Amino acid sequence: MSDAIHASSAPRPVGSYPHARRVGNLLFLSGIGPRDHDTNAIVGNIHDADGRLLSYNIDAQARAVFANVRAVLEASGARWQDLVDVTVYLTDMDADFARYNAVWAEYFPDIDHAPCRTTVGISALPTPIAIELKCVAVVKE
Structure with a gap:
């Protein structure tokens, strides 16, 4: 048995899928990007007058992304500390890995209590974002 989670405080998914699905005490989050909940704008993107992406x-x-993950976790009855596995997708590993890794360390300063993590360099994501997270958490019953 599984339960779909739709988090009202997180940006809407860009497709036909729930924010998360709970199966037993495991919580599987769909891929989450850096869109703003209120405006749906992609945080950190800078566009020219014609709407072309200049930089991010x-x-x-x-x-x-971390704020959006937290919103889905909380809507699911989980906490930040309940994350056990995170897959990170970066569209420019060379340019962004060191900066991303530094931000990660701010959110997970204690390596012994951080979730497992895999970081993958990819050529593109479905929308003009530079990062997406896929997470698994354990929810207390």
């Missing part, structure tokens, strides 16, 4: 701020996007 990986620090701002990483912090926005």
Whole structure:
């Protein structure tokens, strides 16, 4: 048996899927990016007058992703500390990994209590974002 989670305080998914699904005491979060809940704008993106992406701020996007993950966790009855596994997708590993890793360390300063993590460099994500997280958490019954 599984339960779909739709978090009202997180940005809407960009497709037809729930924010998360709970199966027993495991919580599986769908891929979450750095969009703003209220405006749906991509945090940290800078566009020209014609709407073309000029640049982005990986620090701002990483912090926005973490805030969105936290919103889904809380809507699911989980906490930040309940994360056990995170897969990180970066569209520019060379340019962004060090900055992302520094932001990660701010949110998970104690390596012994941080979730496991895999970081993957990819060529693109479905929207013009530089980072997306896929997470698994354990929820206390």
